[in-house]
Amino acid sequence: MDPTTDNAGPSGDPGTARDALEALRAEIAKAVVGQDPAVTGLVVALLCRGHVLLEGVPGVAKTLLVRALASALELDTKRVQFTPDLMPSDVTGSLVYDTRSAEFSFQPGPVFTNLLLADEINRTPPKTQSSLLEAMEERQVTVDGTPRPLPDPFLVAATQNPVEYEGTYPLPEAQLDRFLLKLTIPLPSRQDEIDVLTRHAEGFNPRDLHAAGVRPVAGPADLEAARAAVAKTTISPEITAYVVDICRATRESPSLTLGVSPRGATALLATARAWAWLTGRDYVIPDDVKALALPTLRHRVQLRPEAEMEGVTADSVINAILAHVPVPR
Numbered sequence: 001m002d003p004t005t006d007n008a009g010p011s012g013d014p015g016t017a018r019d020a021l022e023a024l025r026a027e028i029a030k031a032v033v034g035q036d037p038a039v040t041g042l043v044v045a046l047l048c049r050g051h052v053l054l055e056g057v058p059g060v061a062k063t064l065l066v067r068a069l070a071s072a073l074e075l076d077t078k079r080v081q082f083t084p085d086l087m088p089s090d091v092t093g094s095l096v097y098d099t100r101s102a103e104f105s106f107q108p109g110p111v112f113t114n115l116l117l118a119d120e121i122n123r124t125p126p127k128t129q130s131s132l133l134e135a136m137e138e139r140q141v142t143v144d145g146t147p148r149p150l151p152d153p154f155l156v157a158a159t160q161n162p163v164e165y166e167g168t169y170p171l172p173e174a175q176l177d178r179f180l181l182k183l184t185i186p187l188p189s190r191q192d193e194i195d196v197l198t199r200h201a202e203g204f205n206p207r208d209l210h211a212a213g214v215r216p217v218a219g220p221a222d223l224e225a226a227r228a229a230v231a232k233t234t235i236s237p238e239i240t241a242y243v244v245d246i247c248r249a250t251r252e253s254p255s256l257t258l259g260v261s262p263r264g265a266t267a268l269l270a271t272a273r274a275w276a277w278l279t280g281r282d283y284v285i286p287d288d289v290k291a292l293a294l295p296t297l298r299h300r301v302q303l304r305p306e307a308e309m310e311g312v313t314a315d316s317v318i319n320a321i322l323a324h325v326p327v328p329r
Contacts, residue, residue: 014229018278020218021046021226027072030213031206032065033199034192040278041183041295042069042157046223047230047274050180050267051136051156053121053171053299060185062159064206066117071209074219075114075153082124084167088131092141106143111135114151118158122168129175132156136178153223173258173302180267181292182299226277233273234283238328243269243289249321250301255312258302268296286327294318 021043028039038054042065045052054062070077080091093109110116111132121129134140139154140147158179161168176182188196204212243265251259260268271292276284298314307317 014225017218017222017225017229018280020222021278023217024069024072027214027217028065028068031068031071031204031209032061033195034188035061035065035185037295038065038183038185039069040275041181042066043278044271044274044292045157045180046153046155047226047277048180048267048270049153049155049227050270051178052158053176053179053182054157054159054185055162055182056159056185057187058161060187061206062185063117063119065185066115066157066159068209068214069157070115070117071214072217073115074216076151077115077117078110078113079117079119080110081119082121082128084124086124086128088128091128091131092135092143095144106146106148108148109141111141112148112150114153114155116154116156118156120160121158122160122171125169126172129169129171133175133178153220176299177261177263179299180271181295183295184298230274230277232282233277235269235273236283236328239272239284239286239289240269242286242325242328243272245325246289246293246321247297249325250297250318253301253317253321255304255307255317256301257304258300260297260300264297264300267300268293271296290322293322 024043025036025039032039042052044050054065056062067079080086089109091109091111093107093112095104096107097103098105118132121132134142135150135154136156138147139150139152141150142148156179160171187193247260247262247265247268250256253259268289272284272288275292276282276288279288294315297318301314301317303312303314303317
């Protein structure tokens with residue numbers, strides 16, 4: 001994201017909102033070294049009312065990244081550590097018998113928040129994973145036949161280790177499709193790792209972000225103003241057709257058994273639009289689509305077993321498609 005400083009205005013206007021969201025990076029950088037693409041992805045998800053899946057090996061600051069985001073936002077946040085014995089009611093809430101009134105009352109679960117950190121979501125069985133399906137798609141939870149709306153904004157930021165690790169339950173395609181973005185968290189570069197160790201040697205405590213100086217720099221008013229501005233960002237018919245052509249190409253790829261659905265095409269258009277606004281434009285260009293194609297589409301395709309054995313990845317297939325689909329001028 002490029003900072004935009006020429007849009008001054010009262011709190012909650014589009015220019016100030018863009019500055020506030022840009023300031024998130026500086027705040028998160030106080031706790032997390034590098035990982036700018038992941039930070040940008042989280043901001044895009046907030047603008048699109050989407051959810052984010054963060055994948056990486058243990059120890060690359062996936063949880064710390066989300067916690068730092070929560071500290072830099074004036075939003076209510078809760079964390080659930082997903083374990084094999086976690087029950088759906090531990091996430092959504094349940095009816096509790098009140099002995100004083102002799103009636104059952106609803107006790108809300110941690111999902112009733114603005115930012116839910118679902119830590120190691122693939123460590124819990126599918127029964128509990130599915131407890132988030134309705135919340136993520138409908139932004140409500142139904143308990144005992146009664147739908148209960150969730151707060152707005154509502155964002156699920158889930159972390160997971162790669163599925164080849166023991167003791168994990170891979171997320172089904174239906175649940176993966178509920179995530180707007182899948183962000184891969186790589187191992188840091190040599191210099192970034194040196195910076196991490198230097199911070200720890202100087203007393204940085206990842207469990208105390210307040211001591212690290214992370215402060216709220218954006219809130220609900222900024223998000224509301226930003227979303228309104230994103231909705232006004234112009235999308236030409238040529239860009240819409242470009243997105244459709246990319247997604248249709250995934251359905252025809254010989255390396256894939258499952259291509260991108262129309263919901264995935266809609267997601268790519270939305271994320272490209274948010275990225276265009278963040279970079280200071282009020283219209284979408286093909287480069288916006290290309291910039292968000294990998295994180296928006298990589299979890300919505302399924303490789304053929306023979307292609308996977310040959311070392312083909314979802315990212316390589318999408319990159320090849322981007323290289324071959326004609327770009328509008």
